[in-house]
Amino acid sequence: MRVLVTGAEGGVGRAFVARAGRDHDVVGLGHRDLPVEAREEVLRRIRDAAPRVVVHFAAMTAVDRCEEDPDRAFAVNTAGTANVADAAREAGALLVYTSTDYVFDGEKEEPYVESDTPSPLSTYGKSKLAGEDEVRARAADHLVVRTGWLFGTGDDFFSRAVTRLAEGARVGGIVDRTGTPTYVPHLADRLVALLDTGLRGLVHVAGSEPTTWFDLLARARDLAGLPGELVEQRSADLSLSAPRPRNSALASEVLPVPGVQSLPPLEEALRELLERTA
Helix, strand or coil: CEEEEECCCCHHHHHHHHHHCCCCEEEEECCCCCCCCCHHHHHHHHHHHCCCEEEECCCCCCHHHHHHCHHHHHHHHHHHHHHHHHHHHHHCCEEEEEEEHHHCCCCCCCCECCCCCCCCCCHHHHHHHHHHHHHHHHCCCEEEEEECCEECCCCCHHHHHHHHHHCCCEEEEECCCEECCEEHHHHHHHHHHHCCCCCCEEEECCCCCCECHHHHHHHHHHHHCCCCEEEEECHHHCCCCCCCCCECCECCCCCCECCECCCCCHHHHHHHHHHHHC
16 A cells, blocks of 8 residues: 655654564655645645655654744644645645644643543644644544654754763653653554554544653663653743643544554563663
C-alpha cells in the first residue's frame, strides 16, 4: 500500500517512515519537499503520488513560537491541514492527522478521553484543533489521532535531559503539570497498525501512565544510575510565552482494538530508550 507522509523529517515522521517502510510503499516528504501551506504544490504532489493513505505530521509544534507568531501557526497547522485534507480527498486516500493533548484546557482531574470537549489555551492548541475541524469538514475518510508529551526522538526535551544527566549536568523537571509521556517508537508502531484496522473518526494514542516530567526523569536517572542532579521546576518560574494545561493526560475509550494495543508501561519505554542511548 502506498502511504504518503508529510512532515517526514520530524521526530515522529522519521520513526513512522522507518516503521511503515517495512510493510508499505512509503513516500516521505519533509517541509523542504512539501511546504503544506503552499496549496497548489500540495494538491499536485499528492495527486501525482497517488497514495492510498496520507499521514499528516507536518506542523508548527514549538508551542511558544506559535504564541509569538499566531499567523504562521494558523497558516501551517490549520490552512496547511486544509490543503492536505483537500488533496487526500481528491486522491481518494484515507487521511490520518496527528493532533495534540493541548486541545484541552487542563481543568479535568482525570485523563481526557475522546468524548471530552476541547477548550485549548494556547495558539498552538487552537491551531491544531482548527486543523481537526478542517479534516472533518474536508476529508470524509479520515482518522484524527491525538497524542502528547512525545519523547525518544533524540532531539526532544526528555532525550536531551537524559543526555545531560548522563554527563553529570544539573537538569530541571516540571512538577506541576501532568501528561501522558509517549515513547515515539511505540507510537509509530501503533500508527502503522491503525492503517489496517478500518478505524475512523477520533482516537487518543498516548502513554499509559499520567505523570510529570520531573517524575519521568527521576525514574530514568534511577534506572540508569545517571550522575546528574535533578531539580524541581514550576511552570510559573519559567516565563514561557504560551499557557499550558495543568493536566493534559490522555486516555482512550476506543483502544484497544484488534491489532492495536494500548501503549506498554513507561518502565518498558524508559528501558528501551536508555539501552538505545547507552
